Amino acid sequence: MRLKTSLFGQTYVFSSVKEVLAKANEEKSGDKLAGVAAETVTERIAAKEILSNLTLEDIFNNPSVPYDEDEVTKLIYDDLNMTIYNEIKDWTVSELREWILDENTDNEMIKRVSRGLTSEMIAAVTKIMSNLDLVLGGQKIIVTAHCNTTIGESGTLAFRLQPNHTTDNLDGIMVSLMEGFSYGAGDAVLGLNPVIDTVESVGNVLKMFDEFKRKWEIPTQTCVLAHVTTQMEAIKKGAPTDLMFQSIAGSQKGNEAFGFTLDTLREAQELMERYSTATGPNYFYFETGQGSELSSDAHHGADQVTMEARCYGLARHFKPFLVNTVVGFIGPEYLYDSKQVTRAGLEDHFMGKLHGLPMGVDACYTNHMKADQNDIENLAVLLAMAGCNYFMAIPAGDDIMLNYQCTGYHEAHSLRSVSGKRPIKEFEKWMEKMGLIKDGKLTERAGDASIFMK
Structure with missing residues (x-):
């Protein structure tokens, strides 16, 4: 050697x-x-x-x-x-x-x-x-998974509807999710980052999501991105859950800093196989991001790309429905500017796909980074060409709870249009039934959240 x-x-x-x-x-x-x-x-x-x-x-x-x-x-x-x-x-x-x-x-x-x-x-x-190599390599790998619907099929581009709220107010969350669905976001998952990580609060949001999904017969899956142990307790108390979420790291020490071990995930998997409200068989949603191990001194002297790859090695064991890297969320200490964020997004997507994962990317940045909305849109276009399975969708691309910027509701249709892709098949049929889309184009009704109030 x-x-x-x-x-x-x-x-x-x-x-x-x-x-x-x-x-x-x-x-x-x-x-x-x-x-x-x-x-x-x-x-x-x-x-x-x-x-x-x-x-x-x-x-x-x-x-x-x-x-x-x-x-x-x-x-x-x-x-x-x-x-x-x-x-x-x-x-x-x-x-x-x-x-x-x-x-x-x-x-x-x-x-x-x-x-x-x-x-x-x-x-x-x-x-x-090179960056172009990563686009080409990622585009060649097609990975699908099934929860209630199938993510990752060729010719599709999905979005996570992320209706975060500063106080987890149910009415405020409801307004955001109505608007998001009206723009065609939400076929990947309806998933909230909670402010309040308690069993009661998480259970209330999950029940509201489930009721809305069933009332409007929306073919999607629901999740509240609380800590895995909080979700497990909510499920034991009867909260309807399609997907189990957890942020993961590439080392045991990093995961312990996140408050779990692999045995915790095995217990969660067993619980979901018994009580998930989804069809399955893929019940997990994992998030990652370059630099998380260094932030908890759990990188073992390795670089952040290598540690990120190990996250995906962990994830593939549990056969998840969704994995995404929150690529620009941690900040400039780990990814300084738009060039580094772009590279990291392409790296993470390719590495996830090569691990055999249904990979999405939260193309995002924080306000103290040397990046702006144009940079993130550039990355999203590159990733759409690379075959990224899904992106995030947030009101106006501005997450008022997490205080970061990413792709908004409006970008969903734009990115599908420029890449020649469509929503998940069952979801697109639902949009047509609701009068939101016709012949692949948004109708005048799109973006009108009041359709869910009539």
């Missing part, structure tokens, strides 16, 4: 595969904060050269967090299809990249090989891809 190279008369020597992975990463403020980033552009190129020539077996033998010290590593390795891994272990990272991008390599071939890839291998190939 070679960890040394010479460029422009200078020799670069790296101490480990973990260091090569970190320094091959595109520039990220979070990696600089962690002290693992390449110090110069030339050092980054040197790391990429070495990484591209490492074999998949080299990476297999050097996980970022040791197997016997971390339950996420253990889960990723125990889930690996060793027959497939042994077929490809002699490939270099560069050969894996060329194979994925080869126009003779199709969706089914990629999905099969992905079962023999660890998360670090997927992070590695991502680091030697």
